[in-house]
Each structure stands twice: as C-alpha cells, then as structure tokens.
Amino acid sequence: EDQVTQSPEALRLQEGESSSLNCSYTVSGLRGLFWYRQDPGKGPEFLFTLYSAGEEKEKERLKATLTKKESFLHITAPKPEDSATYLCAVQARAGGTSYGKLTFGQGTILTVHP
Amino acid sequence: DGGITQSPKYLFRKEGQNVTLSCEQNLNHDAMYWYRQDPGQGLRLIYYSQIVNDFQKGDIAEGYSVSREKKESFPLTVTSAQKNPTAFYLCASSILWGGNQPQHFGDGTRLSIL
Numbered sequence: 001e002d003q004v005t006q007s008p009e010a011l012r013l014q015e016g017e018s019s020s021l022n023c024s025y026t027v028s029g030l031r032g033l034f035w036y037r038q039d040p041g042k043g044p045e046f047l048f049t050l051y052s053a054g055e056e057k058e059k060e061r062l063k064a065t066l067t068k069k070e071s072f073l074h075i076t077a078p079k080p081e082d083s084a085t086y087l088c089a090v091q092a093r094a095g096g097t098s099y100g101k102l103t104f105g106q107g108t109i110l111t112v113h114p
Numbered sequence: 115d116g117g118i119t120q121s122p123k124y125l126f127r128k129e130g131q132n133v134t135l136s137c138e139q140n141l142n143h144d145a146m147y148w149y150r151q152d153p154g155q156g157l158r159l160i161y162y163s164q165i166v167n168d169f170q171k172g173d174i175a176e177g178y179s180v181s182r183e184k185k186e187s188f189p190l191t192v193t194s195a196q197k198n199p200t201a202f203y204l205c206a207s208s209i210l211w212g213g214n215q216p217q218h219f220g221d222g223t224r225l226s227i228l
Contacts, residue, residue: 004156032214043118043204043219044157051214087157091214100164100212101172104156 002027002098006088006105013078013112021073021108023088029095033071034102035064036087044087078112085109116141118220120205126228127192127199135190135223137205143218145211146188150174151202151222160203163188164211192225200226 005024013019025033032051036044048057050066057064061082063074073086089102118139127133139146144165149157159172163182177196182188188207192199202224206217 009154034216036219041222041224043120043206043221046216046218049214049216089157094212101159101162102157102217104158106154106156 002090002092002103004088004090004103004105006086006108008108009106010109011111013075013110015079015112015114016077018074018076018078020075021086021110023071023073023105024069025071025088025090025103025105026069027090027092027103028098029093031091031093031099033066034089034091035071035073036089038085038087038107040085047086075110078110080112080114083110083112118205118207118218120203120220120223122223123221125223125225127225128228130194132191132193133225135192135203135205135225137188137190137220139186139188139205139207139220141207141209141218142185143207143209144185145208146182147206147208147217148172148178148180148188148190149204149206151204157204160190162211 003026007022035047038044048064053068065072085107087107089104092098121136147162148160161180163169166185179191205220208217209215
C-alpha cells in the first residue's frame with residue numbers, strides 16, 4: 001500500500017526565515033510526486049511535479065527536490081503570503097494497485113509571521 | 115478562463131436526505147475525481163471517472179454515488195447511507211487517467227449536517 005507522511009504537521013516561521021518541509025513516501029514504483037498549496041476554504045493549487053530522484057523544480061521562493069524515499073519543499077526568505085497548507089502526493093506506475101490514483105499526505109500547515 | 119467550478123460552496127443536509135454536489139470543468143479533461151478532506155487527514159478518493167459514461171469506486175465509496183453523462187460534468191450524490199457526511203468535498207480533473215499530468219482542483223463544497 002502506498003503511503004505518504006509529511007512533517008512537520010505545522011511550522012511557524014518569521015518573515016525571511018528559510019526552512020524546509022518534508023514528504024516521505026513509499027510507493028510501488030514512482031510515476032510522479034506532486035506538491036500542492038492549499039489556502040483555507042479553497043481547493044489545492046498545483047505547484048510542482050517531480051518524476052525521478054535528483055530532479056529539482058523552482059518557483060519564486062519555493063524549490064522542490066526529490067530522492068528515492070522523500071521530497072523536500074524548501075522555502076527561501078518566506079513572506080506572510082506564503083502561509084498555507086502544503087500537500088504532497090504520489091502516483092504509482094502502471095501495474096501497481098494504485099495506478100492512476102494519487103495518495104496524499106496529511107499536509108504541513110505553514111504560518112509566516114511578519 | 116478554464117477551470118473547475120463546484121457548487122454550492124456550503125451545503126446542509128438533514129437526516130435521511132440525499133444531497134447532490136455539482137462539479138463542472140471546461141478544461142476538456144477526460145478524467146475527473148471526487149475527494150473528501152477531513153481535518154488532519156489527507157485527501158481520500160471517493161470516485162473517479164476515466165472517461166465519459168464510465169466511473170469506478172475509489173477508497174471510500176460507501177454512501178456515495180456519481181454519474182458521468184457529459185464530459186464536463188461529474189456530480190456527486192451523498193446519500194442517507196453515508197453516516198458521517200460532514201467534510202470538505204473536492205472535485206478534480208486531469209487530462210488523462212493514469213497520465214503523469216497533475217490533477218487540478220475546484221474550490222470545494224463544505225457539507226454539514228443540520
């Protein structure tokens with residue numbers, strides 16, 4: 001069974017204080033790992049897809065990296081508007097029981113104080 | 115602008131009542147999905163549809179039903195058999211089932227019991 005665990009559950013930062021969020025996963029052959037941002041009362045907004053170990057993607061103050069067991073979302077010099085819940089999800093390759101489906105972690109709630 | 119529209123934003127259900135949540139997309143995506151989100155838990159898959167006139171049960175389908183008569187529409191009915199319906203319901207779509215393109219989400223419907 002595919003599993004995704006995110007840590008920490010909640011993270012409070014001061015504006016400008018860089019940090020990282022972790023997403024540990026087990027999957028029967030990784031097809032893709034997805035990062036989403038979710039604001040309160042809204043649906044998740046797609047950020048990145050990572051496909052293979054060693055891959056990195058960047059967008060503004062966010063940088064996502066991938067190894068064979070985990071992914072990190074690095075936040076550099078965060079601003080209050082970066083406050084949100086960040087979700088990680090994995091998709092298995094064809095042939096796995098969860099092929100075509102996304103398995104989500106429970107999310108990390110990020111709060112950035114001015 | 116292309117996107118996914120969910121309605122209503124808030125919905126209240128009485129005991130013994132069936133309620134239907136609407137999901138419409140104008141992205142021309144083949145695959146559509148329904149998820150349930152509870153506090154502190156990851157998104158859980160209720161039903162999915164790979165293509166029009168086809169749908170399959172997800173991980174927590176009991177007490178729910180769907181239809182996919184049009185490519186752009188995928189309504190979800192929460193039946194009286196669902197004993198704990200209070201949750202945030204999210205509809206998503208992707209270009210293809212099983213492809214590694216991301217799923218895109220609507221802004222959700224929050225369902226509560228009166």
